[in-house]
Amino acid sequence: GENVEQHPSTLSVQEGDSAVIKCTYSDSASNYFPWYKQELGKGPQLIIDIRSNVGEKKDQRIAVTLNKTAKHFSLHITETQPEDSAVYFCAASRGRDDKIIFGKGTRLHILP
């Protein structure tokens, strides 16, 4: 089955700097890669996703990249702000109606 590894487990970044979170997956059949943000006491919220037919996707300060050959995908947050502090999960799925396999999460701290 699919296995998603996520690094780092904790990341501290000065406000205004960029944060990068990296993930790898094992199942070459995976073709949908969502990223979720989870704040304390809340459920995960989808912040961006990417499909295997695309190498990069950007939405304001957030960008994701995907390297299918290497089975790597990454989340980039630029100009970080205090409200970016949360736990971020990468995930992989075979798409359409399939379960999502999550990484273990990265706790992002934005330092003032």
Add this chain to the structure above:
Amino acid sequence: NAGVMQNPRHLVRRRGQEARLRCSPMKGHSHVYWYRQLPEEGLKFMVYLQKENIIDESGMPKERFSAEFPKEGPSILRIQQVVRGDSAAYFCASSLTSTRNNEQFFGPGTRLTVL
């Protein structure tokens, strides 16, 4: 348009009791997924249901756990004879029928504590 709703938000049970967790998907969504999250861990898939059908239960423990999604009403995750190791946050997600994108929207979770 209300999001995914789960209740109760917090549930306390003693060992041996039953826990019932409810999930109402987003309006128009007929696919429901249950995940479990242990402290400081990611979410682990448990079961995927469509109306009146269990599609994938590969993540469900073989004993004491069951799930249903009846034609009418919310999806229910039932844990019988709870043990301390069942303490976790249980999240429900829903997705739209026939979506190509498989976008799953999560509820706020039920935090189960077994004493």
